[in-house]
Amino acid sequence: MIKIVVDAMGGDNAPVEIVKGAVKALEQRKNFSVILTGDEALIRAELKQYKYDESRVEVVHCSEVITNEEAPTHAVRAKRDSSLVVGLKLLREREDVVGFVSAGSTGAVLTGGIMFVGRIKGVMRPALCPALPNSRGTRTLLCDCGANAECKPAYLAQFAVMASAYAKAAYGMKEPRVGLLTNGTEEHKGDPLHQEAHALLKETGGINFIGNIEGRDIMFGDADIAVADGFSGNIALKAIEGCGKTVSEVLGREFKKSLGSKLSYLFAKKQIGSLKKMLDYNAMGGSVFLGLKKIVIKSHGSSTAKSITPSVVQAVDAYEGGLINKLTEAFAELGLAEGGDE
Amino acid sequence: MIKIVVDAMGGDNAPVEIVKGAVKALEQRKNFSVILTGDEALIRAELKQYKYDESRVEVVHCSEVITNEEAPTHAVRAKRDSSLVVGLKLLREREDVVGFVSAGSTGAVLTGGIMFVGRIKGVMRPALCPALPNSRGTRTLLCDCGANAECKPAYLAQFAVMASAYAKAAYGMKEPRVGLLTNGTEEHKGDPLHQEAHALLKETGGINFIGNIEGRDIMFGDADIAVADGFSGNIALKAIEGCGKTVSEVLGREFKKSLGSKLSYLFAKKQIGSLKKMLDYNAMGGSVFLGLKKIVIKSHGSSTAKSITPSVVQAVDAYEGGLINKLTEAFAELGLAEGGDE
Numbered sequence: 001m002i003k004i005v006v007d008a009m010g011g012d013n014a015p016v017e018i019v020k021g022a023v024k025a026l027e028q029r030k031n032f033s034v035i036l037t038g039d040e041a042l043i044r045a046e047l048k049q050y051k052y053d054e055s056r057v058e059v060v061h062c063s064e065v066i067t068n069e070e071a072p073t074h075a076v077r078a079k080r081d082s083s084l085v086v087g088l089k090l091l092r093e094r095e096d097v098v099g100f101v102s103a104g105s106t107g108a109v110l111t112g113g114i115m116f117v118g119r120i121k122g123v124m125r126p127a128l129c130p131a132l133p134n135s136r137g138t139r140t141l142l143c144d145c146g147a148n149a150e151c152k153p154a155y156l157a158q159f160a161v162m163a164s165a166y167a168k169a170a171y172g173m174k175e176p177r178v179g180l181l182t183n184g185t186e187e188h189k190g191d192p193l194h195q196e197a198h199a200l201l202k203e204t205g206g207i208n209f210i211g212n213i214e215g216r217d218i219m220f221g222d223a224d225i226a227v228a229d230g231f232s233g234n235i236a237l238k239a240i241e242g243c244g245k246t247v248s249e250v251l252g253r254e255f256k257k258s259l260g261s262k263l264s265y266l267f268a269k270k271q272i273g274s275l276k277k278m279l280d281y282n283a284m285g286g287s288v289f290l291g292l293k294k295i296v297i298k299s300h301g302s303s304t305a306k307s308i309t310p311s312v313v314q315a316v317d318a319y320e321g322g323l324i325n326k327l328t329e330a331f332a333e334l335g336l337a338e339g340g341d342e
Numbered sequence: 343m344i345k346i347v348v349d350a351m352g353g354d355n356a357p358v359e360i361v362k363g364a365v366k367a368l369e370q371r372k373n374f375s376v377i378l379t380g381d382e383a384l385i386r387a388e389l390k391q392y393k394y395d396e397s398r399v400e401v402v403h404c405s406e407v408i409t410n411e412e413a414p415t416h417a418v419r420a421k422r423d424s425s426l427v428v429g430l431k432l433l434r435e436r437e438d439v440v441g442f443v444s445a446g447s448t449g450a451v452l453t454g455g456i457m458f459v460g461r462i463k464g465v466m467r468p469a470l471c472p473a474l475p476n477s478r479g480t481r482t483l484l485c486d487c488g489a490n491a492e493c494k495p496a497y498l499a500q501f502a503v504m505a506s507a508y509a510k511a512a513y514g515m516k517e518p519r520v521g522l523l524t525n526g527t528e529e530h531k532g533d534p535l536h537q538e539a540h541a542l543l544k545e546t547g548g549i550n551f552i553g554n555i556e557g558r559d560i561m562f563g564d565a566d567i568a569v570a571d572g573f574s575g576n577i578a579l580k581a582i583e584g585c586g587k588t589v590s591e592v593l594g595r596e597f598k599k600s601l602g603s604k605l606s607y608l609f610a611k612k613q614i615g616s617l618k619k620m621l622d623y624n625a626m627g628g629s630v631f632l633g634l635k636k637i638v639i640k641s642h643g644s645s646t647a648k649s650i651t652p653s654v655v656q657a658v659d660a661y662e663g664g665l666i667n668k669l670t671e672a673f674a675e676l677g678l679a680e681g682g683d684e
Contacts, residue, residue, distance in 0.1 A: 135588040149525055150533045183491055183576035191492045191573055215577040216584025231533055232574040234525035235557040236581045242558025243585035246477040250620055254613035261613055268610030271596035271603055278592055 001033050003058070003097045004315045005090050008038035009065045009083035010104025012302050015039070018103060019046035021308025026056055028309065029316045035090060035097065037062050038083040062086045068301065072107030076115060084108055088116040091294050099295035099315030101286065103303040110147050113289050113296045120328050122337035125155045126291030127230070128298060129163050130237065131171065133278050134221030141167055141176075141225045142218065145237045145287060148230035153196035156180070156227050157204050158336065162290040163225045164207045165330050169321030170288075170314065179213030179223030181236065187212065193229065201227070205334055215239070244279035251276075285310035288318060290327070295319055343375050345400070345439045346657045347432050350380035351407045351425035352446025354644050357381070360445060361388035363650020368398055370651065371658045377432060377439065379404050380425040404428045410643065414449030418457060426450055430458040433636050441637035441657030443628065445645040452489050455631050455638045462670050464679035467497045468633030469572070470640060471505055472579065473513070475620050476563030483509055483518075483567045484560060487579045487629060490572035495538035498522070498569050499546050500678065504632040505567045506549045507672050511663030512630075512656065521555030521565030523578060529554065535571065543569070547676055557581070586621035593618075627652035630660060632669070637661055 006022045008015045015038055022034045033056035036043050040061035047057065064082040066075045076085055084104050091100045100117075102109050110126070119126060127144035134140045143163040148155060160178045167176035180198055182190040187198060189212055201209045213223050215236055228236065251272060255265035265272070277283065283306060286299035295318050299311040331337045348364045350357045357380055364376045375398035378385050382403035389399065406424040408417045418427055426446050433442045442459075444451050452468070461468060469486035476482045485505040490497060502520045509518035522540055524532040529540060531554055543551045555565050557578055570578065593614060597607035607614070619625065625648060628641035637660050641653040673679045 135591055146525055149531070181577060183488055183573050189491070194573075214584075215580030215582075216587070218581060219584040219588040228577075231525050231536075232577045235523060235570075235574045236577050238557030239560060239578045239581040240557075240585050242556075242561040243582050243589075245558070246561040247585075247589050247617065247621070249477055250617050251613065254616045255610075257613075264609045264613060267606045268597075268614070271593065271599075271606060272610070274596045275589065275592050279589070 001096070002031065002316070002319060003033050003035050003094070004099040004101060004312055005035045005037060005087040005097055006308070006312060007083045007087045007100070007102035007104055008036040008043050010102040011299065013304055014103065015042050015046055017304045018308050019043055020050070021303070021305035022312055023047070023050045023052045023057070024305055024309045025312035026052055028313050032316050033057065034312065035060055037087040037090070060086060060090065066105055066108045068105045070105070070108070072105060072111040075105070075108050076112040084112055085116065088112045091296070092117050098319040099297065101297045101299060101308065101311045101315055103299040103301055103308065106146070106298055106301070109296065109298045110289065113292050117292045117294050117296060119291055120293055120324070120331060122331040123162070123291035124158055126289055127159045127162060128287040129166060129290050130287040131284060132218060132240065133284065134219050136221035138221055138224070139171055140218050140221055140223065142233055142237055143225060143227060143290065144230040144233050145228065146230050146234035147289070151193060151229040153193060153200050156197035156229065157200045160201055160204060160207050160209065160225065160227045161330050161334065161336065162327055163227065165327040166288060166290055166318070166323055167224055169323035169326045170318040172321070173224055175208045176224035177210045178207050178225045178227060179210050179217060181215070181226045181228040181232065182212045183214070185212045185214060206330055241281055244281065247279060248276055282307040283310060285314040288314070293324065295323060343438070344373065344658070344661060345375050345377050345436070346441040346443060346654055347377045347379060347429040347439055348650070348654060349425045349429045349442070349444035349446055350378040350385050352444040353641065355646055356445065357384050357388055359646045360650050361385055362392070363645070363647035364654055365389070365392045365394045365399070366647055366651045367654035368394055370655050374658050375399065376654065377402055379429040379432070402428060402432065408447055408450045410447045412447070412450070414447060414453040417447070418450050418454040426454055427458065430454045433638070434458050440661040441639065443639045443641060443650065443653045443657055445641040445643055445650065448488070448640055448643070451638065451640045452631065455634050459634045459636050459638060461633055462635055462666070462673060464673040465504070465633035466500055468631055469501045469504060470629040471508060471632050472629040473626060474560060474582065475626065476561050478563035480563055480566070481513055482560050482563055482565065484575055484579055485567060485569060485632065486572040486575050487570065488572045488576035489631070493535060493571040495535060495542050498539035498571065499542045502543055502546060502549050502551065502567065502569045503672050503676065503678065504669055505569065507669040508630060508632055508660070508665060509566055511665035511668045512660040514663070515566055517550045518566035519552045520549050520567045520569060521552050521559060523557070523568045523570040523574065524554045525556070527554050527556060548672055583623055586623065589621060590618055624649040625652060627656040630656070635666065637665060
């Protein structure tokens with residue numbers, strides 16, 4: 001049976017919500033088991049609260065935790081017995097372990113992922129790729145959304161190839177439409193980085209490049225994949241997140257203003273619920289860290305069980321869909337694997 | 343009496359909605375009159391439909407129109423009798439004309455603005471600055487949002503000074519909080535451009551710099567001004583716009599699903615209305631093009647009367663608040679006026 005390692009100590013709500021989310025994921029997919037890394041006593045105390053198939057849960061004790069305040073590179077080097085490093089090493093070393101999920105320090109997950117799991121041959125820069133909701137009811141993958149603040153045109157072309165493989169493997173998309181996120185749809189738009197990336201994307205085989213897209217197209221779903229440099233991709237992601245939260249907040253406020261408005265809420269509950277569900281980033285799962293030899297998923301630092309569960313399910317689905325093979329093959333076919341590391 | 347020129351032929355809904363919006367603005371402020379540039383016959387035909395003080399409306403006939411399809415620099419040079427160029431020249435030449443509003447080609451407004459109105463002494467790059475809604479019920483100014491896809495650190499520092507003057511003049515803010523839009527709040531975040539801009543902003547006098555902010559902080563209103571390079575600022579703006587439109591669309595869809603849901607809408611109409619109003623970019627007015635010697639406002643290309651009216655009012659208010667003087671003084675006090683043009 002395949003296994004997903006979950007860093008039980010990572011994130012603001014660890015270990016309580018992480019353990020809960022992992023256990024709940026067992027109900028959604030029957031073909032995997034989970035390994036929880038972290039303080040065994042704490043984890044066992046949490047596990048006691050739930051009914052689950054004990055044969056599908058393993059706990060690996062570790063004595064250390066990496067916090068958000070630590071410098072990532074130093075932390076993953078120094079804290080070899082941390083839940084994050086131990087988890088990543090299990091992922092690298094054990095063949096039955098196929099995925100890793102953490103809500104811990106983004107920097108540590110990225111640095112540790114590259115250091116302990118390693119890049120697929122030819123991948124210059126692994127990239128973070130969340131799957132955002134859109135108005136069509138499908139997902140828009142945004143790649144990169146923060147792993148690489150500084151990019152070269154060739155990185156962006158690789159992001160397109162990696163995200164296309166992911167869209168096929170995890171979301172069953174046939175010919176995912178790839179758009180380049182810029183400040184206008186015309187071909188000449190953007191700074192030199194994006195102008196060169198545009199030219200390169202047009203020449204890249206194996207992807208369905210549809211041209212430049214704008215910030216609004218992410219939510220409209222006019223592309224399946226938005227390729228971005230990690231700097232502006234991060235700004236887009238967080239702008240959308242902020243908008244979603246603000247909408248939920250304003251609605252909450254409006255419907256609490258008076259007895260009458262509270263009553264109105266009862267009538268509109270279902271419709272408001274649909275909207276909130278669409279905007280709820282917690283239910284979306286995490287961002288896959290594309291380009292590594294195995295599946296690594298970064299869940300939001302403020303993750304509750306509600307977001308850990310889909311992150312774990314996402315890891316299982318991406319494995320079942322053959323993400324790593326698809327990505328490796330795509331790089332080989334395009335001759336990118338020959339390019340080697342920069 | 344001060345005058346605002348309105349380009350009656352600019353935008354997707356010209357001249358019908360532009361003329362209507364301009365006439366409606368006369369009701370909101372009593373201290374100005376309007377000059378409409380464009381095809382006189384068409385404009386007069388529209389004007390006939392409204393009751394207004396005829397002494398407050400002037401029409402200046404022009405025979406040409408600049409479209410979105412034309413190369414901006416060529417168009418503003420070649421079409422000297424276009425509603426846009428004639429309007430900008432009136433702004434430059436007549437002392438009683440204090441502002442210009444257009445929903446026409448952004449590129450032509452920017453190029454024409456710099457060419458015919460000119461930059462304030464010391465301004466390296468004029469910048470587009472819309473005033474976005476936020477969850478606090480105030481405005482967040484986003485500067486630049488698209489005039490300059492490529493920036494240098496010094497431009498970003500100037501955007502902060504210009505937007506601060508605007509926040510004081512047009513929105514009565516006392517010490518507007520300036521944040522630098524990046525991919526994380528920590529000081530070291532971002533690419534070299536934003537790292538250098540951060541250092542420069544810390545040293546810039548006369549502004550209230552609060553550090554780096556993220557995409558979500560725009561809607562949260564955690565800063566009054568978000569300073570951005572025009573590339574990522576544009577992406578942030580459009581991502582938020584897209585999110586707002588998607589929310590309105592999803593709500594519309596949900597409440598039309600069945601007779602029951604249509605009924606629900608009647609109960610929740612007021613609350614939904616408040617949300618939609620907050621997200622309605624049309625009611626926000628346009629983006630001021632900061633750094634020019636007079637007030638130039640770019641209204642959305644799809645502007646209806648509903649967005650032309652606040653754009654015109656915005657021009658009046660910015661003038662009354664002393665925008666140009668405040669900006670000129672700020673540059674002089676900081677010694678930036680000495681720097682001269684790049």
